[in-house]
Amino acid sequence: MKFIIQDTDKHTHARAGLLETAHGKVETPIFMPVGTAANVKAVHMRDLRDDVKAQIILGNTYHLYLRPGLDIIRMAGGLHKFTGWDRPMLTDSGGYQVYSLTGIRKLKEEGVTFQSHIDGSRHMFTPENVIDTQRIIGADIIMAFDECTPYPCEYDYAKNSMEITHRWLKRCTERFENTQPHYGHEQTLFPIVQGSVYRDLRKQSATEISSFGADGNAIGGLSVGEPHEVMYEMTELICGILPKDKPRYLMGVGTPANILESIALGVDMFDCVMPTRNGRNGMIFTRRGFMNMLNNKWKDDYSMLDKEGTSFVDTQYSRAYVRHLFRSGELLGGMIASLHNLSFYLWLVGEAREQIRAGTFGLWKNEMVKKVSTRL
RNA sequence: GUGGAUGUAGCUCAGCUGGUUAGAGCACUGGAUUGUGGUUCCAGGGGUCGUGGGUUCAAGUCCCAUCUUCCACC
Numbered sequence: 305m306k307f308i309i310q311d312t313d314k315h316t317h318a319r320a321g322l323l324e325t326a327h328g329k330v331e332t333p334i335f336m337p338v339g340t341a342a343n344v345k346a347v348h349m350r351d352l353r354d355d356v357k358a359q360i361i362l363g364n365t366y367h368l369y370l371r372p373g374l375d376i377i378r379m380a381g382g383l384h385k386f387t388g389w390d391r392p393m394l395t396d397s398g399g400y401q402v403y404s405l406t407g408i409r410k411l412k413e414e415g416v417t418f419q420s421h422i423d424g425s426r427h428m429f430t431p432e433n434v435i436d437t438q439r440i441i442g443a444d445i446i447m448a449f450d451e452c453t454p455y456p457c458e459y460d461y462a463k464n465s466m467e468i469t470h471r472w473l474k475r476c477t478e479r480f481e482n483t484q485p486h487y488g489h490e491q492t493l494f495p496i497v498q499g500s501v502y503r504d505l506r507k508q509s510a511t512e513i514s515s516f517g518a519d520g521n522a523i524g525g526l527s528v529g530e531p532h533e534v535m536y537e538m539t540e541l542i543c544g545i546l547p548k549d550k551p552r553y554l555m556g557v558g559t560p561a562n563i564l565e566s567i568a569l570g571v572d573m574f575d576c577v578m579p580t581r582n583g584r585n586g587m588i589f590t591r592r593g594f595m596n597m598l599n600n601k602w603k604d605d606y607s608m609l610d611k612e613g614t615s616f617v618d619t620q621y622s623r624a625y626v627r628h629l630f631r632s633g634e635l636l637g638g639m640i641a642s643l644h645n646l647s648f649y650l651w652l653v654g655e656a657r658e659q660i661r662a663g664t665f666g667l668w669k670n671e672m673v674k675k676v677s678t679r680l
Numbered sequence: 681g682u683g684g685a686u687g688u689a690g691c692u693c694a695g696c697u698g699g700u701u702a703g704a705g706c707a708c709u710g711g712a713u714u715g716u717g718g719u720u721c722c723a724g725g726g727g728u729c730g731u732g733g734g735u736u737c738a739a740g741u742c743c744c745a746u747c748u749u750c751c752a753c754c
Contacts, residue, residue: 340716404716404717422717496715527715555714556715562714577714577715580716581714581716585719587713
């Protein structure tokens, strides 16, 4: 996988780059829609490609392993063929599920044993079989198996967790190097920096992760409940250590403001469930602020959903109509909001990229952060 | 007509033998949601307890009357 940096902002650490995978190019900074279970919820692949203009989407190892299962994906010829998405893909390793599904899992040196949230059956993920699984799924970028620490997190727990993540990374890397892609296209492995909110741990982890010389590096364990300033502080610290010539991926982030601020700190890739999950629950993000479509104030607002929006839904449906759909529990509401929000997120990072290339990112970012944080 | 039930928040109901400012679920009004378990959590507003009398220190609760709705039987 290739990555080149095309422009660097003079006043911030923002970069505009180009990532090249076997399934095509990705212009960074980029937002990657989350498609956990072999679909971006409530959005057609066609709309994802032509309307949202998504360049790369996510899948999830844990969820796909449980359903539909590896045999089905292998027989389909991999996740690209199975879903019909022929552009770049990235799979998360399941490390986050180990965190979020806590209570039905047990963590050991060997790996993690857990019970399926679907039928309670017992399974084990190890660094090795998570790589094998991601070979079968066949995404262009695959993630190392890590432990995402909760927040707050005791120093000793964070330290042990970080160390086990490092040992697992070594095992992931070995397995990755000793296995081949199943479908003829190249895959690449991203390691993940951990260390919770402790500067020395984050520094140590970023240094360790950098030494692997991967094609790209991820920052995990943030946006799990810590204050935004802490998240930015850690991100800044880590970006100062990770190699400059490789893409940096901040996992699970975030709000439009989080993304803009993190781009300024030198992050190139993002993913987050917010535009889709919050969208399904009535939240609409726009360049002028965000709105809760369930609120009473939209009941007779017949203006377009977002007159400045880039999606066809923005000028196809009125706010009053979208509010009606949400209040009636109509599925179309979630579909409209998901499509709109993803379009907005992709517009936002695309515009950030343009501003970086034009040398005007810093000022634009500051103004945009204020706007997108406004409640409408 | 007779007998038996019923009446408490917008809706469906809980309130044991009378005892602090009458509760729940849903709905309603807001808020949260960050590598997704089609959500889930949090907060808030809202009731002359059908009506009128009575007993009692004290009545949603007991007594009488009346009205509402339902059931059964003539």
